[in-house]
Amino acid sequence: MGLPNKYDAKEAEPRWQKFWEENKIFKFDPDSKKQIYSIDTPPPYASSGHLHVGHALHYTQFELIARYKRMRGFNVYFPPCFDNNGLPTEKYVEEKFKISKAQTTRAEFRKLCTEESAKIEQAYADRFFRALGHSYDWDLLYTTINPEAQKVSQTSFVELVQQGDCYQAEEPTIWCTKHQTALAQAEVEDLKRSTKINHIYFDMEEGSKIEIATTRPEFLPACVGIFVHPADNRYKNLVGKNAIVPLFGSKVPISTDESVDMEFGSGILMVCTFGDNADIDKWKRHKLPVKMIVTNNGKLNEQCGKYAGMSLLEGRKAIIEDLKREGYFLRDEPIEQTVGSCWRCNTPVEFIVTKQWFIKALEYKDALIEQGRKIKWHPEFYRKRFEDWTTNLAWDWCISRQRFYGVPIPAWYCKKCGEVMLPEKEDLPLDPTTVNPKKNCKCGSSEFIPEDDVFDTWMTSSMSPEIAIRWLEKPEQFKKMFPVTLRPQSHDIIRTWAFYTILKSYLHFKAIPWENIAIGTFVLDPKGKGMHKSEGNVVWADELLEKYSVDVLRSWVGTATFGEDLGFQEKELVAGQRFLTKLWNASRFGMMHLEDYSEKPKKLQIMDKWILAKMHKTIKYATTMLDSYKTGSAKREVEQFFWHTLCDNYLELIKDRLYNPDKRGKEARASAQYALYQSILSVLKMMAPVVPHITEEIYQGYFAEKEGKKSIHISYWPAYDENEVDEEAEKAGDIAVDIISTLRRYKSEKNLSLKIPITKLEIHCETALQDTIKLIMDDIKDAAIVEDIQFGTNVDTPCSKFPIELGITLGEIKKKEN
């Protein structure tokens, strides 16, 4: 019985992690009648590098919620998972084996990717999830490339095509010329850069000249229209006439468009297919012809005459030189611009007309916003970001990618009539490049061309709730659990992961995918700047774990609030370290005095009722906060109660009763023991989700046996009981603390030891308070070493919180005899 003097976290933490896993403490029970709390865990991309502290925080932040809900009596469904699908893996394999997709077959390449990711994931799970003490049910593990996930992804495709929400179209598509694949709007990021705006002349068919400004003269061969603002008097006479494209000689009509900015450049704008989004917009509205001049790998094509085969930049240079030589070049000026670029490689995107698969999103905007409002967002304001994105969406979702590694698009095209052939759902998952359709085409042909594109990774990720709770494998379970209770995720992927998941769930089930979405904390460096490898300000979680224990790191995580950024401060870890020590020592103190604790005595002393009242108020507050995902507020309140109310005041108040039972009697001692037991146990439980290892160690050292539980993490969260909140006792206790604190300050200001006894204490206050004070006289005597208390008027020291004044007569400190 009793705890050792020091807590050895390095020894204890792995021991408990092993205990939890071996005893399946976090196992989901499919047969349980308890209410289910399910989590749509974000599948991390498992890397072999260091662990970013932001990543550790992000995953631990909602892990706390899982632990909390488990203690609240929920049957928690918490699957671990990995994202090993898509470009990151492909890129990793290309680099590791120094191969490219051109040098290998699709099947071989995919095999390499699968093998490599499995290896990395195993290591990652050990040094990340397990090391941080995460409470997943490992039997529920899934990865985004495993057959079941692929089946979900492909089934989604087949169903959406069948119901008309997924279609194939030949349209301008956002294109990465480096990866040679189509991209979705959400995969495009801003790239700020300096370039030159070139002012050039166009000849008019009739003979005059006009001036046009362009940053992309290489698009001259693709020029299909020229526009001026309808109110621009300078150019009224041009409208309806043709201009001649310099160097290329084609005739282009001049029209008006409201969107032209008269102030910019010369006020005359050319539209090329396709230099940017604005070109596409005008091309669509004015039904202009298409002149595609860019190849899939970013070169000028045969439409460009002598410039064919040049890269876009080479073409630009050559065309500018020729414009200069021919006298069409007026001048250039430097300009700052922001262009869209591929989120993976930063290559500026182009717009190329290709045949791609799209999922309808534009026509469901209103419905999606409606769905978003049915979900509880934590914090609420992030819903706005979702709504803004949805409102401003300009494209349907392009889901096809011209890559190797990824979920194959399950479709074939009839060689004869071109009709799309889909597989039967029960045959999924499949790779159309290795199997043929089981039926002939409607036209009778049995020859097919397989689709060899793969899905955008979000095609699978957007089905994560369905994959997590086994939509196709366990339809009964799915019915019971959908929508999932919680989606935790970061704010930067609201427009992708959250958006697509809500879209999919709407298209398939006309339902919301989850009841709650919690936006994780974003970690900043101590100066409040984002952590970036290139700036060298990244803090690595694995390095912190060498210096501090897991519980210390988690304690810091516990201070975070969902949706709010958090600056990393190492001193916060020191605070966590101290908290653990304090918790350990206070628990040690408790156990020292609880060896002979049996049960609740018939009558409780006033200060014991006081601490119980404070404790229940803390329980109520912490519970309310955690129920609304405010972990930081809950933790702060519990710590405040523990450190200041319980340790600094209550433990000091009851020492005399505990150590000297003869003085105030066995009943008084038993009463203190009861309140001590309850308050320490409550603190341990309320802190257990945050610091699971040390609380387990303490719990197992004493409370587990009393409560008959295998682990604190499946014990019951302390229950708030308003009958335990005795307002009268609470007030009396507060007065006692106020008086004791005033006496401490009195001694402290005189630079005296707190051990100096007070021989006589006179108290002056309203008669109404006197009865209350009589209740706590013995406690004041115990805690502040007061020999005699009486009511009187010879006073000069006011208390700080209550209208009470004190008269203090000090005695002499008794020297200890050695």
Next chain:
RNA sequence: GGGUCCAUAGUCUAGUGGUUAUGACAACGCCCUUACACGGCGUAGGUCCCCGGUUCGAAUCCGGGUGGACCCACCA
């Protein structure tokens, strides 16, 4: 250009209509009190960003600034 969030002691931070404005770190003074010196008790430190409004009363609500972070759009 549009939007969201934020602004409180040297630093970080709590606090959504009435508190003597919370706590932590740092500073200073005292105290080795039998759980803990990784501790305890105190002290000092604030125009709650600025201006206006609502209100009996504003750090808190509203409007307008200023500064910062992020999201979206975007100039041919």
